[in-house]
Amino acid sequence: MKTLKVALLGCGNVGAQVARILLEDASELAARAGAKLELSGIAVRNIEAKRDVELPRELFTTDALALIADADVVIELLGGMEPAGELISAALASGASVVTGNKALLAVRGAELGALAAANGAQLRYEAAVAGAIPILRPITDSLSGDRITKVMGIVNGTTNFILDAMDTTGAQFADVLAEAQALGYAEADPTADVEGHDAAAKAAILASLAFHTDFDLADVHCEGISSVSAADVAAAADAGMVIKLLAIAERLEAGIAVRVHPTLLPRKHPLASVHGAYNAVFVEAENAGELMFYGAGAGGAPTASAIMGDTVAIARRLVADAPVIASGVRGSQPALRFDQIATSYWISLRVADESGVLSRIAALFAEHGVSIELLRQSVVDSADGGSALLRIVTHKSTEAALAATVAAVGKLDVVKEVTSVLRVEGN
Amino acid sequence: MKTLKVALLGCGNVGAQVARILLEDASELAARAGAKLELSGIAVRNIEAKRDVELPRELFTTDALALIADADVVIELLGGMEPAGELISAALASGASVVTGNKALLAVRGAELGALAAANGAQLRYEAAVAGAIPILRPITDSLSGDRITKVMGIVNGTTNFILDAMDTTGAQFADVLAEAQALGYAEADPTADVEGHDAAAKAAILASLAFHTDFDLADVHCEGISSVSAADVAAAADAGMVIKLLAIAERLEAGIAVRVHPTLLPRKHPLASVHGAYNAVFVEAENAGELMFYGAGAGGAPTASAIMGDTVAIARRLVADAPVIASGVRGSQPALRFDQIATSYWISLRVADESGVLSRIAALFAEHGVSIELLRQSVVDSADGGSALLRIVTHKSTEAALAATVAAVGKLDVVKEVTSVLRVEGN
Known part of the structure; x- marks a missing residue:
């Protein structure tokens, strides 16, 4: 059976669990992956730091680059932009595949790192980066x-x-x-x-x-x-x-x-x-x-480690089969909308004077700004306050700009004591 | 761009949706798969039957084997054991990959068909067979x-x-x-x-x-x-x-x-x-x-078709990359337990005479049979019936055999008017 060298960068909460699983479940992982997954080393800043899991001291090193140079699969769990970005780049450039849970880095440099992986026939996998253990x-x-x-x-x-x-x-x-x-x-x-x-x-x-x-x-x-x-x-x-x-x-x-x-x-x-x-x-x-x-x-050492290991086994299976990385189709170029281009449904909560004509004045302001009311509910009359009522309004889909103008105008009405909250609504 | 021939067997509720998606979403599918997915034909028993979706008449044929002989991917949606089994076997034997949602067939012949696929370098995928659209x-x-x-x-x-x-x-x-x-x-x-x-x-x-x-x-x-x-x-x-x-x-x-x-x-x-x-x-x-x-x-034409298409695109991506089928590890041989070897937690509902000493007599019978009571609740005294009470008992994990013996013994007690229900409990 083939042996694949797995280098681990970082040994915090998640990293310690990944190391534990690689060591404890070695035979089960080999049966799943078709290759032995050998933990070749753990790169950390401080070898003496206290870890969640007891791990053999000889696995630890402070020389991440040397560890990467010798690895088939690199698991990056340092988090943050650097040195994580530099180390992932080095691994991919050397043809090693990378597993990471580093959302902050991926959200900024994901496309670039994906291209680097593709150019080197390597895989970049990051199931753990979103919603921890959940396969999404x-x-x-x-x-x-x-x-x-x-x-x-x-x-x-x-x-x-x-x-x-x-x-x-x-x-x-x-x-x-x-x-x-x-x-x-x-x-x-x-x-x-x-x-x-x-x-x-x-x-x-x-x-x-x-x-x-x-x-x-x-x-x-x-x-x-x-x-x-x-x-x-x-x-x-x-x-x-x-x-x-x-x-x-x-x-x-x-x-x-x-x-x-x-x-x-x-x-x-x-x-x-x-x-x-x-x-x-x-x-x-x-x-x-x-x-x-x-x-x-969505988080936690062992659950996140489960996602990391799923990606690691997937990479190992491909390496065992000597199969090329399978592309997931062409990338498109749909524009990202600015927030003010998006229409959502809003919930507005107002404390208003408990007198006749208030509803119609407020409704008129909404209509003037082109914001359509789906639901309006008046309730909880509070007599302690010289008589006030709570108004709750749910709008049909409306732009942020129109809504903001409406709320500003409504807030200036003398009969409106307070705009209690403005929240967006989904799934209604 | 490569073209892959997709043969569809069956055109019921799901099949008609699969055909619609292949025709309507052809360019999107090609972008995802990296190859054109050409619906090469639809094998049915009765060409004249009414379908949920309007489809070109020239796609239909009654000769499934001829269609399969010319296909890269065969989607089997006939259901049932035969001719589905024979046609899937023919497809796999010819090296074509197969997508199916046929749980009845897979539950009986899944291992055999999986081995046939592996022996021919073909893929057998069946995400649609369990829980329809849900990726599970x-x-x-x-x-x-x-x-x-x-x-x-x-x-x-x-x-x-x-x-x-x-x-x-x-x-x-x-x-x-x-x-x-x-x-x-x-x-x-x-x-x-x-x-x-x-x-x-x-x-x-x-x-x-x-x-x-x-x-x-x-x-x-x-x-x-x-x-x-x-x-x-x-x-x-x-x-x-x-x-x-x-x-x-x-x-x-x-x-x-x-x-x-x-x-x-x-x-x-x-x-x-x-x-x-x-x-x-x-x-x-x-x-x-x-x-x-x-x-x-878990069902329905379009949702199930979504799962069928996910499998079809996965197969296409592999064919485009000219990658071997990647194995998912060695199969084990853990024994299947007979039901009487399994211990579960039970809920037993009894209607009993509303008199003193009933509880202790029943509890003693449970103890005698080695069934441990986790929770016992007496309630809803019904005076219409000469005075009866409802007893609800939740047991700790117990075997089917021990439970059955207990329930039989309890049912024979003169103070027990009826064993209302016996159900297994999970997640408590």
Whole structure:
């Protein structure tokens, strides 16, 4: 049986699990791959650092390039732009295949690295980069290759889903839940990349690139995080039978592809609405397949390592068969739409004076700006406040520009006490 | 650009959609596959039959063998054992690759046909055979190839899920809902294959074979249908926060692999519990990935055609790259367990006399037979009946034999008026 040398770059949470699996499950992996997968070394910055898993000391090295030079497959789990980018480039240039979970790098340099892999007859695989253990990239590129995907909506960041789910369950404010998530290890000390949507935006770019056969990068993604979502927003959504989720959305519209990340209202009956805690899920709509959903653990050492190992075995099988890399079709060039070119449905929540004529004045302003109202509900009269009512309006699809102008105009009305929240709606 | 000849056998519900996609989406498919996919002909029994889709008359033929002789890819959608088996064999023997959704054939002759494909350097693909449009076979064989699957539980028959879901929603009896499903076209005039679990059993054999790298066939699957599930069972389940689903279960136990289909109680919070109507879903547990779920349309012309086309494009890509068929590892030989070797958790519902000492007498009988009680709930005293109480018992894992003996003994007690239902429980 052939032996393939597997070099591991990085030995954090995921890397330690990958090393463990390569060592513990060697015979099972050989049976699956048709070759022995030999862990030839683990490149780290600090050999003495404490790891999650006990690993033979002689595997560790600080010389990543020397390790790569001798490898058939390189697993990159350093994260971040550099030195990950430089090391992946070196591996691909030498003809080694690469497995990575590095969404930040792929969202910026994915197309370039893909071309480098192709030019060298190497494979670049990154199932772990989006939604951890959930097989989603392969179903999109392979299983749905004979269909036409129209929309992808994903809960692809576990930290923000944990926070929003806890806000929904407990009624707590964002800041309090974030602090709890940090204490539990669900959120980083610096939570910016998660809560401001940057991590989800990188994944959105990757999903869009695969679903629509066009290279999109981070700059094509409109991104809003969840730090401005209030307990009142969550409560109002719950009251209307909805839930707020941070979604990564990539959608084919007539003029091009819209890629965006923002807090989104979903009806409770939508399959994504029942994704709780730190779980991830990706909902896919295709012309023939209809609606599909893929659900599972989006992060964590062992789950992410499962995706890394699936890619590693796939590469090994190809090397054993001595088969060329099989291309997944020509790349297209559909334009990425600017956010103001996209029309979405909006939910606007207003606190208004409880007097006659208010509804008609507000409705008139919407009509003036060309924003069509789908649903209007007046409720929860609050007498403590000199008499105010809550108005909730769901619009038909409208552009960001028209909506913003409408909300600004409505906010200036003397009968409007407060614009409580403006959120986008999907799946209704 | 290369042209590949695609022969279609059968032009029913799915076949007509496959033909439509091949004709309508030809340029998109060519971009994905790297080759033109030319529909070279459609073999049918009756050329004059009415089809769902308007198709050029000159494509039709009654000579399937002549069509196959000239094809690069053969799509078999005749269903059933023959002539499907003979035609697939002929195609593979000639070196053509085959795409099929024929679960009945694969569950009996899958290993043999797989070997025939391998011997001829051809591919046999059948994503459509299990759970229609849902990519499930590829994730199991490829994405999870570096992990160890421990259990697969699927709602893989839309008809029975529609019926059980309607019983749960409306409280109606099985026979009434079945009649309604037949009127709506969700159930066949002869519903036996669906309601008695035979269709799900074929899919269970296929799932088990892929998940556990061993050839299992229909004879290895213990199969019970849903015709004995009563409105009272459904109501009692609902009352206990559970729902009854027909599950195809394949599980790795210490002694071997257990493959079974039967009505199963699931807690409402289990992801499979919220799969409604005719939708399908497959829940997978793997050592590293943890819990995954794949959800979507399990049947229907266009959804099933999407899976057929995904397989067709995969085959085309390989032919374009002139790559050998890549093997998915060695097959093992884990034994299939007989049903009486498997331990499951049971729910037993009893109507008993409302008098003191009943509980302890029943509990003593369970203990005598070595069946451990996890939960016992006494409720709904019915005074119309000379005083009776409802007892619900959930057991720890117990063998079928021990449980059957216990239930028989309990049923003979003078204080037990009726054994209302005995159902297996998962996910609790």
